[in-house]
Amino acid sequence: MAEFTMPSLGADMEEGTLVEWLVSPGETVTKGDVVAVVETAKSTIEVECFDSGTISALLVEPGTTVPVGTPMASIDSAVAPPARPAAKQPVTPAPAPPPDLQPVPGRPLTRTERAVSTPLVRHLAEEKGIDLSTVHGSGRGGRITRSDVEHAPTEPPPRLRASPLARRLAQSMGVDLGGLRGTGRNGTIRADDVRAAAVDHLPREAEPREPVEKPVLASPAESAPGARAAIAALMTRAKREIPHYYLSTKVDLAAAMAWMRDQNTGRPVAQRLVPVALLLKAVALAARQVPELNGHWKDDAFVPANGVRLGIAVSLRGGGLTAPALADADTMPLPELMAALRDLVSRARGGRLRASETTDPTLTVTNLGDQGVEAVFGVIYPPQVALVGLGRVIEQPVAVNGMLTVHPTVTATLSADHRASDGATGARFLTAIERLLQRPEDL
Amino acid sequence: MSTRRSSAGAPPPTTYREALREGLREAMHEDERVFLMGEDVGNYGGCFGVSLGLLEEFGPERIRDTPLSESGFVGAGIGAALGGMRPVVEIMTVNFSLLAMDQILNNAATLLHMSGGQLGVPVVIRMTTGAGRQLGAQHSHSLEGWYAHIPGIRVLAPATVDDARHMLAAALADPDPVLIFEHGSLYNAEGVLDGTIEAVDLDTAAVRRPGTDVSVITYGGSLPKAMAAADVLAGEGISAEVVDLRTLRPLDDATIMASVCRTHRAVIIDEAWRSGSLAAEISSRITEQAFYELDAPVERVCSAEVPIPYARQLEEAALPQVATIADAVRRTVS
Numbered sequence: 049m050a051e052f053t054m055p056s057l058g059a060d061m062e063e064g065t066l067v068e069w070l071v072s073p074g075e076t077v078t079k080g081d082v083v084a085v086v087e088t089a090k091s092t093i094e095v096e097c098f099d100s101g102t103i104s105a106l107l108v109e110p111g112t113t114v115p116v117g118t119p120m121a122s123i124d125s126a127v128a129p130p131a132r133p134a135a136k137q138p139v140t141p142a143p144a145p146p147p148d149l150q151p152v153p154g155r156p157l158t159r160t161e162r163a164v165s166t167p168l169v170r171h172l173a174e175e176k177g178i179d180l181s182t183v184h185g186s187g188r189g190g191r192i193t194r195s196d197v198e199h200a201p202t203e204p205p206p207r208l209r210a211s212p213l214a215r216r217l218a219q220s221m222g223v224d225l226g227g228l229r230g231t232g233r234n235g236t237i238r239a240d241d242v243r244a245a246a247v248d249h250l251p252r253e254a255e256p257r258e259p260v261e262k263p264v265l266a267s268p269a270e271s272a273p274g275a276r277a278a279i280a281a282l283m284t285r286a287k288r289e290i291p292h293y294y295l296s297t298k299v300d301l302a303a304a305m306a307w308m309r310d311q312n313t314g315r316p317v318a319q320r321l322v323p324v325a326l327l328l329k330a331v332a333l334a335a336r337q338v339p340e341l342n343g344h345w346k347d348d349a350f351v352p353a354n355g356v357r358l359g360i361a362v363s364l365r366g367g368g369l370t371a372p373a374l375a376d377a378d379t380m381p382l383p384e385l386m387a388a389l390r391d392l393v394s395r396a397r398g399g400r401l402r403a404s405e406t407t408d409p410t411l412t413v414t415n416l417g418d419q420g421v422e423a424v425f426g427v428i429y430p431p432q433v434a435l436v437g438l439g440r441v442i443e444q445p446v447a448v449n450g451m452l453t454v455h456p457t458v459t460a461t462l463s464a465d466h467r468a469s470d471g472a473t474g475a476r477f478l479t480a481i482e483r484l485l486q487r488p489e490d491l
Numbered sequence: 492m493s494t495r496r497s498s499a500g501a502p503p504p505t506t507y508r509e510a511l512r513e514g515l516r517e518a519m520h521e522d523e524r525v526f527l528m529g530e531d532v533g534n535y536g537g538c539f540g541v542s543l544g545l546l547e548e549f550g551p552e553r554i555r556d557t558p559l560s561e562s563g564f565v566g567a568g569i570g571a572a573l574g575g576m577r578p579v580v581e582i583m584t585v586n587f588s589l590l591a592m593d594q595i596l597n598n599a600a601t602l603l604h605m606s607g608g609q610l611g612v613p614v615v616i617r618m619t620t621g622a623g624r625q626l627g628a629q630h631s632h633s634l635e636g637w638y639a640h641i642p643g644i645r646v647l648a649p650a651t652v653d654d655a656r657h658m659l660a661a662a663l664a665d666p667d668p669v670l671i672f673e674h675g676s677l678y679n680a681e682g683v684l685d686g687t688i689e690a691v692d693l694d695t696a697a698v699r700r701p702g703t704d705v706s707v708i709t710y711g712g713s714l715p716k717a718m719a720a721a722d723v724l725a726g727e728g729i730s731a732e733v734v735d736l737r738t739l740r741p742l743d744d745a746t747i748m749a750s751v752c753r754t755h756r757a758v759i760i761d762e763a764w765r766s767g768s769l770a771a772e773i774s775s776r777i778t779e780q781a782f783y784e785l786d787a788p789v790e791r792v793c794s795a796e797v798p799i800p801y802a803r804q805l806e807e808a809a810l811p812q813v814a815t816i817a818d819a820v821r822r823t824v825s
Contacts, residue, residue: 239755
């Protein structure tokens, strides 16, 4: 008899709320199956189980918040999962239930029944990053059809109550409606709320009476106070406990960009590489070369990690951020890394991360280049010991062999934990990144 | 200062009824093809006293009493218009006009079209509309919106003494049928005629009171209520702009939208029933043409969907009132 317990989904997680069971008693599970949805202070996560067997009892009701480690279900591992019917198996007269069997009325659908689907549908869903258990099946017996997947929203946008004028103003003023509190009936955001937000974020010296037409960013959300508090606690802990040191270097990307353009000429648009994929790959390989920065600080000692799991800092639409892990970034070929990255970011923004993706990355990368920033010196995500910052790829004059020329460049920075490493180690790491990017064909 | 108005100071006020009569008298003097016909317009002076004294002034040839037969005398008016006259036909109330609706819709509004442009019908039909005088469900409905549905005619709703005085001349000049709706509660309303106005147009709505926070869009008998509500609201710091539609068909979209684009909120006051009303049409046009200017849902204040009651308290409760208009405005701005 094994127990399924509330998992620790991050270094700072103390408790979690069960949102939904995706299995019911009597159902057979195998290790790695997603069995429950758990909400933490940071996000909603699908949790896998670590044992195989039959669910004998569900011990926690959805909606309950329990500490990490609390048994939530018992799994009877003595009952071996039934062998999958092989092609060679003799045909038995016992009628196996057809896959599109009508569900018994009055009983909630189990996960398996709900996800009745064809290989094509599963393939499509995977491609679009859609969780089939969230898709309503319109086919016979609730079967999920191809059209169901094609029409499934990848990220259902939260419905905001805002007046048409408020929406128009927000767009022209660059105000994010998600961060606003509406003062109208039922919390509807109105034009004045948008104008107030724009004025709030104008520089002090600006004329307060002319807020219109100035593109300004609204404040991050107050809408997710829990997530904000979690970030606050974590970042405070990082700055209190970790003696940061910072290094920065400018990397010449002439070779990398030329190679990338060359590669992209032969690719369909959807599969083209973008600079950030090359940069991430270089960071992952550098982490393998300089293992002193790839791991965790635990019990006053550095514990190097096996393999590179890059934490990708993703800013969330409603404000706040999360840093899910991109596993095997050092060994994955570039096109796969591109696809994995796109999938990870879209699911992180949709709040549908998997448990394995939120457990501790070994090194985090924050890329603010697309926000127009040249360099970012970040705060380390404990218990990691380093954070890599990537700025905008920018054309700059560089001197090559005594000649002045213009090349695309990027500023790579390193924030590192001085308890775990010294400046020389950090320098080696940044140099490794730079060298790797000079030989893009080896990435 | 004008030499004509000396020590007396302000010019004397005129009633809406007198302004209408002046308009009729002027039209009769200006054009001998103009004549007035309708129930009790002669000896009795008109059911609401509009034509009082005109029989004596112009004689029975031009001020003609008719039998109680709306279909008959409206049809006669249409025939006279086809024959080159410029008839003004008075129908006692809009409720009774339904007996003449066949003439108005199937003949007046369509003959020009069906004759390939040969037969214009320059008839003017005046009638009383609206409630508020305890005249019961037989005489109190507001059906002008039904007529505003019909292509081929123009529908007017004078709400001020100036429009009452001058709209008739413009209506007679129109080569197509024109319907004029006079709200019963307005006949005794007093106002000072603007001496500088010699003629009015029939194409534009008028901003009767400028404002910045909300557009109160109305016409006819609801205009005084809307103006009073705007006064109340001004005391609360809410600046309401009052738009008088004046012409119900064709609607002046430009003025309506310009106002909504200034205030970003709209409240429509229409004494007719809400369902399928002129208010519904205006609300729809605002949504179509100024959706991205709206900062609140469009509000409508209409009559309760009942036959207008006779009992005073019930009648008052059924109609748009200053308080209900002000409440609707508060809902849009708060």
